[in-house]
Amino acid sequence: MRQIILDTETTGLSAENGDRIIEIGCVELLNRKFTGNNLHHYVNPERDSHEDALKVHGISNEFLRDKPKFAAIAEDLVEYLRGAEVIIHNAPFDVAFLNMEFRRLGLPLVKDIVASVLDTLVMAKEMYPGKRNGLDALCDRLGVDNSGRTLHGALLDAELLADVYINMTRGQDALLIDVSDAPGEGGVVEVVDLSRLDLPVLLANEQEAQAHQTVLAELDKSSKGKTVWRRLEATPEAA
Template sequence: MSRFIFADTETTGFDPKSERMLELALIEVVDRQQTGRVLHLYINPEQEVSAGAYRVHGISWNDVKDKPVFKSVAQEVIDFMQGGIFLAHNAPFDVGFFNMEFKRAGVDFMIGRDVDVVDTLAIAKKMYPGQRNSLDALCTRLSIDRSHRKLHGALLDTELLVQVYLMMTSKQGRFNMKLNKAVSQSSTAAQLPCLQVALSDEDKAAHEAYLETIG
């Protein structure tokens, strides 16, 4: 059984050593199915929100100053993560903030040591080399609706990331199965010439739309 914990955070800035977490979202996915278990929390970061970060997520100090501090929810976060695999888009960013918050809270727990980490951005870069692989770009490429996403938000971004990951990995799985079947049926497959074709984003979008019409 594979148990994944999809995650995203919003923060007061971009350096975990000096900035703080102010929102987190965790979604549990077991055997490629969402279980319905979600942990979504706003957190008092105990400091002001930088102007640059506010432009990204639109969360101000006034929005979160009355929320619980991270130390008071740390064990709840650990209990949710434990026994799973942590997934995030550009995982080093989120891992850095989580681990710094655990350290500040005096908790002996580290993502990367106590739970394994998967970086979906690294997966996307291997699948789509040389292309933009932000969450927005992947949603567009994979025909995932993000029209309701005006600003970054931990819960919405995590929900989108689940869809992106499942789409990316399910397509790869189907391709591998077809490839293995084709190779097994031909002893000369390794001798066949390989034609490389570069597709534009428009070609890929049209292909995806066509696949939707035939299920």
């Protein structure tokens, strides 16, 4: 599956009120692996950034003066995104800006270009309810190194989000052995699913069984004889 992790920087917060994209960064994953086929553009927004936005991304109006306008990169961007699952943190924000830029040029909207859009902010709120779920917070929580992120930058943020997404969705993939880097014919990716293997059952030895009984005795004492494991031992079919 082809996935594109996407981020933008803008002149302000409102596409509806005329704010524009000034930077776009995309990272490509194929079968959950980085391909190196990334996309990155600075864009001349034909207007100045708001002061608050400058404090966030640090991209000066002067720096953007000689950069291409969005119209010059739009077709390449559309083709790059076409048919992919696009992954964005706080997707409605970036999608609104992209759609506004596409409308100006008479191009299809994001939903008509990509296969789907996945919002990692929504995903994070479901996984970590009541916690901070900004990109920096997720990097800290998931062990992703964000020490180089002193200011927001579209490509850097997309790269960080790709690592965050992979960590957030690792799940059962941890049970798969990917040997795509091993020598093979025609670069075929081989994946071994451990769930199909007949794994041996290792029984507890006498010492381990005695330790188990000691723990159960302590649980019996503290629960006044209501240890669940004892009931399961008595009636194995309940397990």
